[in-house]
Amino acid sequence: MFNSDDEDFDCPLCMEELDVADRNFRPCPCGYQVCRFCWHHIKENLNGRCPACRREYTEQSVEFQPVSSDEIARLKREKKEKEREQKEMELANRKHLANMRVIQKNLAYVIGLHPKYATEEIIRSNDFFGQYGKISKLVINKRPALPSSTSSATLPPSVGIYVTYQRKEEAMRCIQAVDGSMVGGRILRASLGTTKYCTYYLRNIPCPNPACMYLHEPGDDADSISKEELASGYVFTLNINYNVECFPLSS
Known part of the structure; x- marks a missing residue:
């Protein structure tokens, strides 16, 4: 009688799994x-x-x-049980990733931009973020004006943008030039952006969205951070020097 754990059931030549026969x-x-x-x-x-x-x-x-037919049925049961255990283990290993965010070295996150500049045409232009590299994706997050907690005045609308460049050097060039600069009377803050894991990946099932921008494979531990650390103001230390020229935005 065969035991499915006794040996490796792969053909050493074609590397395909040996069938029962x-x-x-x-x-x-x-x-x-x-x-x-x-x-x-x-x-x-x-x-x-x-x-x-x-x-x-x-x-x-x-x-x-x-x-024998009994042996075939037994081996099939063992294989099915082994696949079930493996799937449960993978799900358990991925469960903690739902609370993690992974830094994207080609993604620049910028806040503080005046709403009058918050159009795709302006942001992609060579006078603005297009001067730092080729932009592959742009997300503009416009927030409405909010009442101030310290006065009766209303805080101006807030705009945050996510600029995904084709290369990480381009994102760093953008961040080094933009962070702390003033455009339209406002100081901009820029940093590398983060992303999360796709919910389909966390459930170990294929993602139906071919354009999904979330992660479908494990990120580097050095680039990972929990949501709690992110909310508390944790900052990545980047030991990167690309020796590039950085030009401020035009206002």
């Missing part, structure tokens, strides 16, 4: 096991010899023991 198929007395497809290919198209001991394959040297 192939697991009882041994074409050479030396014990070197291959699938029947590879065995037939060696016999018909190659030198007809065992890749391990170089003994010539013959029909008489083949050992094959048919597998």
Whole structure:
């Protein structure tokens, strides 16, 4: 009787998993096991010899023991249970990622821009963020004016933008030039942006959105931060020097 944990059931030549019948198929007395497809290919198209001991394959040297229906059913149950356990383990490993954010080194996050500049045409122009590199995606987050907590005045509308560049050097060029600069009477703050994991990835199922901008693979631990750390003002320390010229925005 076979135990599915006793050995590795992959053909060493084609690296495909041996099916139930192939697991009882041994074409050479030396014990070197291959699938029947590879065995037939060696016999018909190659030198007809065992890749391990170089003994010539013959029909008489083949050992094959048919597998009973009970054995097949048992192996299928074991395989199904193993796949279920593996899926549960993957889900458990990904669960904590829902609370994590991963820094994107090609994404510049800028706040403080005056609403009159918050149009895609202006932001992408060479006088503004287009001068730092090729923008692959732009998200403009406009917030309405809010009442001040210290006076009866109303705070001006707030605009935050996410500028995704094609290269991380372009994002850093933007951040170095923009952070602390003044445009339209307002001081801009710029930093690298973060993103989160796709909910489909966290559930270990295929994402149906081919244009999804969230993460579908593990990010680097050094670039990861929890939502609590992000909310508390945690700042990444970036030891990056691209030696680039940085020009301020035109206002």
